[in-house]
Structures are given as structure tokens and as C-alpha cells.
Amino acid sequence: MSAAAAPWRLAAPALALFLGLVVAPLVMTVMLSFYDWGQYKGIVPTFTLKNWIEIFTDSYFLEVFLRTFRIALIVTVATILIGVPEAYILNRMSPAWRSAFLLVVIGPLLVSVVARTLGWALLFGSTGLVNQGLVKIGLIAEPLPFMFTETGVVVALTQVLVPFMVLAVWAALQKLDPQVENAAMSLGASRPAVWRRVILPQIVPGILSGAVIVFSLAASAFASPAIIGGRRLKVAATLAYDEFLNTLNWPLGAAVAVLLLLSLVAVVVGSNRLIERRYAPVFQ
Amino acid sequence: MKRNGPLSLLVHAAFVVFMLAPLLIVCVVAFTPEGFLSLPTRGPSLRWFRAILDYPEFLRAFRDSLWLAALSSTIAIAIAVPAALAIARHRFRGRDALTTLFMSPLMVPHVVLGIAFLRFFTQIGVSGTFVGLIASHVIVIFPFALRLVLASSFGIDQRIEHAAVSLGAEPATVFRRVTLPLILPGVVSGWLLAAINSFDEVTMTVFIASPSTITLPVRMFLYIQDNIDPLIAAVSACLIALTALLLFALDRLFGLDRLFVGAGKG
Numbered sequence: 001m002s003a004a005a006a007p008w009r010l011a012a013p014a015l016a017l018f019l020g021l022v023v024a025p026l027v028m029t030v031m032l033s034f035y036d037w038g039q040y041k042g043i044v045p046t047f048t049l050k051n052w053i054e055i056f057t058d059s060y061f062l063e064v065f066l067r068t069f070r071i072a073l074i075v076t077v078a079t080i081l082i083g084v085p086e087a088y089i090l091n092r093m094s095p096a097w098r099s100a101f102l103l104v105v106i107g108p109l110l111v112s113v114v115a116r117t118l119g120w121a122l123l124f125g126s127t128g129l130v131n132q133g134l135v136k137i138g139l140i141a142e143p144l145p146f147m148f149t150e151t152g153v154v155v156a157l158t159q160v161l162v163p164f165m166v167l168a169v170w171a172a173l174q175k176l177d178p179q180v181e182n183a184a185m186s187l188g189a190s191r192p193a194v195w196r197r198v199i200l201p202q203i204v205p206g207i208l209s210g211a212v213i214v215f216s217l218a219a220s221a222f223a224s225p226a227i228i229g230g231r232r233l234k235v236a237a238t239l240a241y242d243e244f245l246n247t248l249n250w251p252l253g254a255a256v257a258v259l260l261l262l263s264l265v266a267v268v269v270g271s272n273r274l275i276e277r278r279y280a281p282v283f284q
Numbered sequence: 285m286k287r288n289g290p291l292s293l294l295v296h297a298a299f300v301v302f303m304l305a306p307l308l309i310v311c312v313v314a315f316t317p318e319g320f321l322s323l324p325t326r327g328p329s330l331r332w333f334r335a336i337l338d339y340p341e342f343l344r345a346f347r348d349s350l351w352l353a354a355l356s357s358t359i360a361i362a363i364a365v366p367a368a369l370a371i372a373r374h375r376f377r378g379r380d381a382l383t384t385l386f387m388s389p390l391m392v393p394h395v396v397l398g399i400a401f402l403r404f405f406t407q408i409g410v411s412g413t414f415v416g417l418i419a420s421h422v423i424v425i426f427p428f429a430l431r432l433v434l435a436s437s438f439g440i441d442q443r444i445e446h447a448a449v450s451l452g453a454e455p456a457t458v459f460r461r462v463t464l465p466l467i468l469p470g471v472v473s474g475w476l477l478a479a480i481n482s483f484d485e486v487t488m489t490v491f492i493a494s495p496s497t498i499t500l501p502v503r504m505f506l507y508i509q510d511n512i513d514p515l516i517a518a519v520s521a522c523l524i525a526l527t528a529l530l531l532f533a534l535d536r537l538f539g540l541d542r543l544f545v546g547a548g549k550g
Contacts, residue, residue, distance in 0.1 A: 021404075022392075028404055107531050113501075116306055125512070226509070244399060253399065
């Protein structure tokens, strides 16, 4: 046994598992996206570009993918607007309060996303309690549209994903030296100036890495868009689900999934490159 | 460092409401005495919690979810420990590629994984089995297990192990008596995080669950697709209460900031 083989021997079980259960199924899914399918003939293992041509020419698919990435982008911006101030506030709390409120940030992460999305449906559904209450008080005549709207999906996903942003920004804030902030203050900088010129530049890498996580999770989210968006408001993930389990057109569903994977990998790898190039000194 | 001003505290209060309102409303509605979704204005009732007992599929799914979480996280951690030691202690060609491969389930959307597993399991004839469910969960939760074990293996002083070897300990003894105790915090928290993620997983599982092997979140998701009623609120409320208890225990045992915020530094 040579020393060079030692790490490979240790990693062998995991490597075998991943080759067999990740690489092989993904390769098979890519192949599946080139297979033919018919209502009566089922899946025919040939090579055809039919599914891919359909995805790129039928405007329905363009619409669904545009909606998916639009929602993901808005959710990312919303989590930045909510998560960055909250992380900053958390960081300035006394340790006792901070660990108490950390439960509020992390706790929901551990509750099934189904239960959390159900909460939004209960609050804002057409018979939802907020809507009923507002109608009863006479503030609004009609229930606010929430279910089956993009706004609803965005709100629910923001609540589901904002903890990732808070944690990422908080990790960056912890590396900050509070004395730098104090120095800027003592030199006469105003609060907004300290924020913009001292704190923000140092936590941008944290914000960006949080944004990458939130964006990719939002773009591939399934349960929240399925419950809030229903059958009418499709995103890429729910579309693939429909093709697989309702229409049973597996090759087309596989093509949708592969396209989602490829576009997300492109976004994540691209932005990581950008972050590393722009902020390389921060990481050293 | 300056304290938070009144404006900051107001923003903070709004954030807390935003985070907790959907969870609280579920718990409140679960206590309604009515047959439809409403606030329990006529006083709380346990009627819908009793109704859960009339739906054995929820209880069965809960039991299966617990087994699945326990088994898949145990397998994942057993495979993750040697892999983490290989990555933390050796410099070898392909090390970065290997790490990327092991972390890939975090990057590949769970929908895509679900589809890939469905296709693969159908092809090799294990679709709809509990074995297939466990195998897929091991993959999805592996990065969590690996990351936490990695974080605790980087800091180990290897001279302690060398000392044990020079005193005549067998490799198995060194691992059991020296290495494992040193990385134990990472192993325990990695196992926990993996188990929680397995228990909550819905997006991938919805593709490969079958009527005989279904998890609680998938069961709930399918139920909500048909209709939303106080029963599903009661089931969710139980889940939320259970998570709150677990969270409290974890915070007392490990400290949440160490478990989650430290996890990112692996």
C-alpha cells in the first residue's frame, strides 16, 4: 500500500456512492432528454432534438423560465434589503439577546418548508385571515390577490430564504473590527457615511455569497411555488414535476430539468468567478 | 460599539413578525373548533388534533420519516468521516475535484436530483422502495455531514495520533480511542444536521416516494395540493412544536451559533 493511495482508500466508499448515485443518474437524465416520447408509444430510446427544439421554440417554456428567474431575482433583492440590516442589528445586540433572536432566524429553517408555506396561504388566501380581517374592517373591498400570484410566491420564498442571507452577512460582520467603525466616527463621519464607506465595502463579499445561495435556491424552489402558485403559475421546477408525474412525458421533463441545472450552474459559477476576481484581496 | 437605536429595534421587530407570523398563524388555526379555516374565537379546541389520529397515513408517514432520517444520516456520517479525513489530512491530485463532487448535492437543484433518481431507480428496478429512498437521502444530506466533520478534522494535532502509534496502538485502536473522540463534536452535529435535512426534504422525495414509502413532508404537500383545512394546520402545528423543542435542546447542548454559523467556515 503506497502513501499516495491512502486518501483514495479513505474516500473510496463516498466516491463509489457518488459515481453510482449522482453521476450515473445525471448522465441518464441528460440522455433521457434526447429520447422520443409519444402518448401511446411511451419513451422511445433514440436520439432526437425534439424536446430541446420544443423548449427553445415554444414561447410557453420561455415564459416559465423567465418567470422563474424573475422571481429568483426579486427574492434575492428582497432578502438583501431585509437580511443585511437585520444581520447588522443582530451583530450589535448583547450576546444574550443575540442568541435568543438567532433562534428566530434559524428556527424557521428547520421547520419543513411545507408548513411555512401553509402559514402564508392561511394568512393571505382568498379566505385568508388577513384578507378577511381587512375586508371586515372595510379597509379593502376585495380580498388582496396573493394565492396564484407572483407576489405571493415572492413573499413566501423571501421568508423561507432570508435566514441564509442573514447568516452569510453575519459571518462577514463578525470578521469586522469594531474599532474601524469607531475610528471613522471619531474622525467626524456621519452614520450613513460610516455605513456606506466603512461597513458596506467590507461585507459586500458576504452579501454576494448569500445572494448566490438565495438565488439558486429560489430559482429551483418547488414546494412554495407549487402551493402558492398552484397549477396556473408555473415555474421551472413545478413544470418539470408536471411533465414527470402528470403528463408522463419524461423526456420533455428531463430536458426542462437539465436546462434549469445548466442555467443555474452558469449563474453560480459565473458570479463566483466575478466575486473572486473583484474581491480576491478580501479572501486572502 | 454603539447600541441599536429605536429605528433599528423597530426594523428588528418587523423582521421577527415577518419570520414568525406564518408559523404562529398555523398554530393558532390548528386550535379552531369550527369545521373550516378560522381563528378559534369560540375558545380553543383540540378537535383537529384528535382528528389526526383518524388519518393513520400521517402517523405512518411520520414514523417512516423518522426511520429514514435516522438511517440515512447514520450511513452518511459513516461514509463522511473517512472521506473528511482524506480531504483534511492529505494533499493529493484531484482533492479539489473530489470535494466539489461531494458538495455537488448542494448545488444541483433537488428537482433535478429527484428526476435523476426517479429515472435511475426505475431503470434498475428499485423505484418505490425504502432502500431507494434511503440511498437518495444519503446523497442529499452528505454535504452537511461532510462539512461539519471536515471543520472538526482540520484542527487536530496529528502528533497525538503519532504518539499513539509509536506506543504500539493498532490503526483501528488509534481511530477509536484517539481520532474519533477528537472529531466527535463535528460527527454529532453533522449527524444532527443531516438528520434534520433528511426529515424536512420534500422537493427530491416527492419524485421518488410511492404510496407505500412516503415521508411526512411529502404526505403534507400532497394533502395541501388537494385542499387546505384545519387538519393540515394541526399536523403542521405538531411539526412546529416538535421542531421548537428540538431547537431548544440543540441550543442548550451545542449552542446554535456554533452548529450553524460555524458550519459555513468548513
